[in-house]
Amino acid sequence: MDILLSSIVAGLLLGMVLAIVALGLTIIFGVMDIVNFAHGEFLMIGMYTGLLTAQATGIDPLLTLPFAALVGFLLGVLCYYGFVKFLLRGPMIAQLLGTFGLMLLLRNLALLIFGSEDRALHHGILVGRSFDLGMGVILPATKLAAAAFSVVAFWGVWMLMHRTKIGKALRATALSAQAARYMGIPTERMNALAWGIGCGTVCIAGALIVNFWSVSPFIGLLFTMIAFAIVALGGFGSVPGAFFAGLVVGLITEIPGFWDFFTYTFNVDWMANVPMTSFKYMWVYLAYFLIMVIRPRGLFGWKQ
């Protein structure tokens, strides 16, 4: 029972963290229909920003969040005006490969500047602390803080999208860029804003994740794929969908834990011999594939 409960809690916590990683991707996809392969690279940049600012200034890693958000926002806007704007004129294949080129560029720039070794954060008020809730459930403080910030970020983005004029303009651009242009909405600036918000949130996610995950220039692709799966599951362009899909994917990554639980509960020999941990992310990709085949617009999708 302990394993089951701790697996569920760990899965939900990780799910909230993964959801905030996917938030930016779903905003960018929703507003301008572009699949961003470089998404994980922005996460990596956020992680390095958080790590290096915390190490250079000696302040607590959590206080670097606004700085990471600013870096992400500016970088996103810069990427839009410098590069993505030109991609949008081309066919879909050029958009896919163009963002792949951006991914290679950012990853190797990071490799050139920071070197290839893993780096981790060793100080901060949250690092190394945890709450023991009994029943085998242990909540690491870093993950708990990240999950809490994720909820706040989702609430903020939802409020922005649904309660402000800018959000209305963003949603109008997402529905039909041409009609929005006729209504006097500066769609170009809305696209740039979407890139800014998207990259800003993912950099916040990076600065949170670096508290419990070591960073290297190659970390991006794994998160990009997981974020794709979450966005596909939740529906392309849907903000609440991304949150719930994040929880689902978090639980899916805990399948090895559930497997152990059933192995011990029913005492089945053959189940103990399956190397479940090596399939950890395969279930995520499988869920992603199945949802694409069965319901391509996702669980909460509103865009056809």
Added chain:
Amino acid sequence: METIKNTFDFSDFPRIDLMVAGGVLIFLLAFPLLSHSSFAMSTMIQFLMFSLYGMGWNTIGGYGGQVDLGKAQYVGIGAYTTAVMLIRWDIPFWVSMPIGVCLAVGWSFIIGYPLFRLKGHYFAIATIATSLVLKDLFEAWNFVGAARGLEISPIKYHPPDFLRLIFKEDIYYFYILLGFFLIGILYINWFRKSRLGFQLRCIKDNEDVGRSLGINVHLAKVKTYAIATAFVSVVGSFHACYIKNIEPEDTMSLTISIMIALMAMLGGAGSLWGPIIGAAVLIPLKSYLKEWLGATAGLVGIDIIIYALIIMLVSAGEPKGIWGIVEKARRRKRK
């Protein structure tokens, strides 16, 4: 008769194209006889391999307009079939390659059938998902060596072994691959003028019009996907014999899938010469940049930075690729 005529008929290209193509062919045939470094030789083999991959991708992605980013899984299936059969049961390449093609095509039917209900972005990223699932399975499957991969040790055989494709000198590999390359060009030349080729171009322009003309759109896509798969799988089998050391990471990763699509797009998707031009530019660029900047200057990653900048420039500036620039210049001349 008509088929044979179509296969060898290149007369719809301008004469200058054919002269350039003939010149390149003579260069390729004579290349091993000229003095060259072994590095240049391996770059040439890489170039031929990737232009074949690109040609395969070009059938579905270029002529059909269905962006497929999961081709690496078929490289993996081809490579692993050949390697497993050679290592475990000593089955020669010329037997295991067709079996690999059958397995790959079978798998392409299984996943292509549901996937082709999707369009555009949705199709592209769903193909990535299948490729990732297969890669993770191979990384955990002990029969195929899990994440360590398989190694064909050349000591057990007596090179030159033409049945198992085990050679000491790269020159044999080069000529065998050149044979595949020429067959590939002839096949694509037939394909673009075949019924399926015309159907695909119609589907690319407008699917609904195609359907109203009585084309079975879904079947045409699945068939072409199988053709593309066969191309990729053959080269995958060759890859196993040439590299002799295969791992899931360097045969089935997303990077390989995207490289394959890149060849065709940068050269010009939907044209016969596109993937060849793309591979001829990108592969030497990549390996020589790595040799000059990465190894000698000691700057890790700077070769890929330049490479990435070129990809970004082309996809933002001229999405029709190098062949698109040539055609634009020609149209201007005609006016």
